[in-house]
Amino acid sequence: MLTALARTATRRPLTVMLLWGLFLLLGFGLGTGVFARLSDNVPEVPGTESESAARYLDEMDPAGSSITGVVAGTPVADAGLRAEVERAVADVRKVAGVAAVPDPYATPGMIAEDGRALIVPVTLEGGLDDDAEERTLDAAADLIREIDAPDVHVSGGPLLGLQMGERAAQDVKNAELISLPVVLALLLVVFGGLRSALLPLVVAVSGIAGAFLALFLFSEVTDISVYAIQVTTMLGLGLAVDYALLMLVRFREERRTTEDVVEAVHRTVAAAGRTVLFSGLTVAVSLTGLLVFPSVFLRSMGLAVAAVVVIDMLAALT
Known part of the structure; x- marks a missing residue:
């Protein structure tokens, strides 16, 4: 299977890159819409005594939510x-x-x-x-x-989720602006070449875009915790670098034994690709165990990380 995947990718490299480019546009275009749907109800677990008590209080006090404006200065x-x-x-x-x-x-x-x-x-x-x-x-x-x-502020419980979603989006942007150049500098030192150093970052960005798109689709059927975004970007970058390093190091080893670049790619995907595939599937399947928990927080962690692992894996293999 991996050999066939490698042959397809090397036979039509422009098509593969174009598909990943379209995937990136879709992920960062449509997928970032998940930020407007994030939930901050981390401790809310259906069926627990606290949830039952909260529901009972809501029934006894039918008034809706409230916010408060403060005018000062x-x-x-x-x-x-x-x-x-x-x-x-x-x-x-x-x-x-x-x-x-x-x-x-x-x-x-x-x-x-x-x-x-x-x-x-x-x-x-x-x-x-x-x-x-x-x-x-x-x-x-x-x-x-x-x-x-001079000072006008509006806050309250109902606004918290919206504000945390906006903050999560800003934090993701800041994290990428800080971490990606640092990682690029380290990879330049390790590999000594710009193309080799950029490849792990391309895989990382692909994984993050794919995770955003997956979470946006998941948000149609379930709540997504605001904290899933930070976990997604953190693991997306880390796993992408790991998987890309495995592939690149093995490719350089194969290049020492053959002058044929395409053959070196096939051997790399068949060998290191098997490690990446086994690792990615193991992590993804393990994390799907979190889906059995009714907690929005844990379920979101499972969905987010499983999605980013699978996308990173596929990006590294192709």
Whole structure:
């Protein structure tokens, strides 16, 4: 099987590279949409006593989720600021899905003792589906942020997942910008050539793009934990370098015994490729055991890492 794969790849190298290029575009184009679907409900495990208690409390208190805006940095008694706040409160009350927004100037306890800060709590209607709740949250938060004051912040439990998803996307970008040049420099020292050094990084980027695409597809049927993204990028880079090193070192050994580059590739895939295939499948199959757990966190880890291992393996073999 591996020999046939190697022959196909060497017979049509441009086709193989084009397919991987399209896969990269699809992974980073469509797959990054998973960041908007990430869940921060790590401790939530269906069937546990804590989950049953939370569900019971939700039934006893049918009110929806809530967020809180904080306006600070200037005396809140200022007529201009008061007009801004009252306008924002009136606009938020008109948003579909908002149940209540008390007037901070007429409600005791919502203005700081020093008169330089106030809060604007927003309670949503109960029973909203995820999409409706997200639209309501975004609209209400944006209206509060429009208040003209030195410090305006909006936060709360429902916004946490969205903010963590945005943070995860930024962290992935920063991690790649920092780690990839460092890894490239080390590989240049090890291999002494730019093409050899770049190949592990190409495999790594392919694995990360494939994992994003896989997680996006998985998010259609199950929740994906925000922490799965960091694990995916970390292991995607590490495994790609490992697998590519195995292939490249063996290829250089084969080149010492034959002048035929294509034959050296076939021998490499048949020998080192078998190691990569066995390693990748072993890790992927082992991690699928996490899918039996009802925890979103563990299930996401299994899906993310199994996906990136398989994509890294296929990229290294081709």
